[in-house]
Amino acid sequence: MPENFEPPLFNLRPRDFGKDFVWGVSTAAYQIEGAHDIHDKGVSIWDRFVSKKGNISQGQHGRIACDFYHRYQEDILLMKAMNIPHFRFSLSWTRLLPDGIGNVSEEGIAFYNRVIDFCLEYDITPWVTLYHWDLPHALEKKGGWTNRDILGWFETYVRLCAESFGDRVKHWMILNEPMVFTGAGYFLGVHAPGRKGLKNFLPAVHHAVLCQALGGRVLRDALPDAMIGTTFSCSRISSFTDRTKDIKAAEKADALLNRLFIEPSLGMGYPTESVPVLQKIEKYQKTEDSKDCIFDFDFIGIQNYTREVVRHSYTVPYLHAKIVKASQRNVKITTMDWEVHPPSLYAMIGKFNAYKKIKKIIVTENGAAFEDRLQNGKVTDSERTTYIKAYLEQIHKAQKDGLKVSGYFVWSFTDNFEWAEGYRPRFGLVYVDFDSQKRTVKDSGKWYACFLGSQNGR
Template identity: 70%
Template sequence: MDFNNPQNAFNLKPQDFGKDFVFGVSTAAYQIEGAHAIHDKGVSIWDQFTSKKGNIFNNQHGQIACDFYNKFEEDILLMKSMNIKHFRFSLAWSRIIPNGTGVVSSEGIAFYNRVINFCIACGITPWVTVYHWDLPQALQNQGGWVNREVLQWFENYTRVCATHFGDRVKHWMVLNEPMVFTGAGYFLGVHAPGNKGLKNFLPAVHHAVLCQAIGGRMLRDLVPDAQIGSTFSCSEITPYSQAARDVLAAKKANALLNRLFIEPLLGLGYPTKHVPVLKRIEAYIKPDDLKKAVFDFDFIGVQNYTREVVKHSYFVPYLRARIVKASKRNVKTTLMDWEVYPPSIYNMIAHFNEYKGVKKIIITENGAAFTDKLVSGEVNDTERLQYLQSHIAQVQKAKAEGLNVAGYFAWTFTDNFEWAEGYHPRFGLVYTDFSTQQRIVKASGKWYKDFLGS
């Protein structure tokens, strides 16, 4: 079979992946919930970041987003009607503990109890992410991820989550894409909290590495029968040419983007050989930190959307490497200017399978944004449909070849707030009319429903 041909995906059925393989959808609290100031919810760094002009496309924000806070029953019933049996969502730290530490919000706990209970009543398994980028602003005022006290803050927050929800939630993810929230938020400054430079990035990285293990241990202690993981953004890295300096640039980019968080987790330390500037992280490492960074997760969440082509660049500090934009390479792209390259997801499954300490891989995010048009009450998103088919086929190829992949979650259920890009890119299987909050299942969503129902 030619797994690069998306038409082959029409021939696949869920049972082709094995009886224990799971299919679902993924979301994140700030991107869908809205209700930003209801009851006693505290301010998050994304509430703060979006309040400043120029940070977000068209100065948009997530104050209402998809209004999931008020519409969760409607959305979960829609999932049920679409044969979706696994729902990944995150908990908003500032909704549960408004000031980050101290008093726990009874209203916040009650909301997530309602969501979890309704999922279970509808036959949908909740998969909960503890942290998906929305740090309480009160903690950011004390340095956020740069402050080593975040280790205690995060341990306490995870304890609260596990204590209140662990009796029903048996699938947990500790962090979502730590490379993104540290890189974009504490080095480039394009995501909340908008900080820049190595002096912010390196301590944030080290503290996030420690917290992914701290969260895992806390969940293991309090929810011993749970499946516990953490998720990593990753992209296949290809050198622009076979010139030695481009090949080296690709190795550097791969070490930074794909290895920085998984390797200390597995006891391999930081990948300083290919990114020497990372040696400066030693200034933040205390005795036994690298031992404490290790945790035996039940699964690793792999989140893949594209591949990146990298070439040498003298002008990029520290790395001497830069990504060549997909739009400059005459390839098919998404609205995000990401190359549509299905083999990337197979290659990343293979990459993470090479680590001896990885027990199981689950694709916890995969999807694409295209220009969706609502015509006569329908959205015929053929490009997204083909994208999903071709990527799911690559996952099945990996499974058929014996690679240890056990699940696939599409990003995302409904169109939502896409961080710095605002509401412009639509990733959803379901179209959201943000003026009316009407949901309309797209052609891709109808296909996913039929695929899961088959």
């Protein structure tokens, strides 16, 4: 542990969640690695998106970020000191295949081999996410996720990853939050690649669903003993009032935000009964697609931070549903204007348990951004500690109620580049001074270290 620290009172211990419960932290390549153009690394859609004025808060970018590329040993050693046994990170497609397909970067392969080997040297289990939003720009120029050819591109990438790292990596996730990268990137245009409209969103959704299953099949073929999952963003959806229009609006939002990607993978098809506009996906479907959307995942990762309150709105096309901002509802919020609502996690565990074909559920992201301040070498972030404890209590409650959930990963290990929000939202257990790159374990990180250390009496 970094230093002596007495954890706040907390009745639960890791053993209360079961001996096989998985504890860890999560990160993503573009958000931490930096080294955006080192060696032969290619350009990703986020490398391009951050270069355009107005896309990112304060004109910030991820070209250096946390400089994990050069500081991975320091960070992994810090994880070890904090008793963190599992590390979820993503691979950068353009670091491995600079143009998306074709020539392989030996430097990129070597980097991730170093990271994986260093994790294993210190008994930290690597959990790899294949796609965490950083599509090669060379492929985006050919249509990106709107081009059905991405199935072949993605298969090439997944096979390379399996061949390069599968002898040591046993836990894999195919996609990270496909609803976010298709919705924000191909419908609203607020994330890379900045496309807008239904004509981009619908094909991107369908091709992501197909790649989600295809990636699973490729890994299963190459690595039959691997644990293969995928991850979904999800939020409890509440109606603003008990008016019928608001209730219907909430049902539509739930279908879009929580059901759109999981149900096709289970053979249930798209939730067109709740969101009729999704019927237009038929334009992009081929005969065998409904079957090819299906994959029997070993686990599903759910990523929950908050709940959303939804009201009816005539002005919102297709859905006629609008999210009511948390800051307008007189509730406790984070710097992301997300409501602190621990029961949302319990509700999502229950929602995914209702799908009988799901074998295992792991919370692969949960955390909060607050206004952290480094003062006298310390970061006193009691709000985050309270947040994590409250959400862990919801997991334990779910277990007691007979719901399956078998892991928890904090987002995030370090403060990092938070996409369009830049560096202002700090989610980390570890504070990063982005000028000096100095790491400081926050009080929440010290608490998590003590909590995890109590598993083995440390």
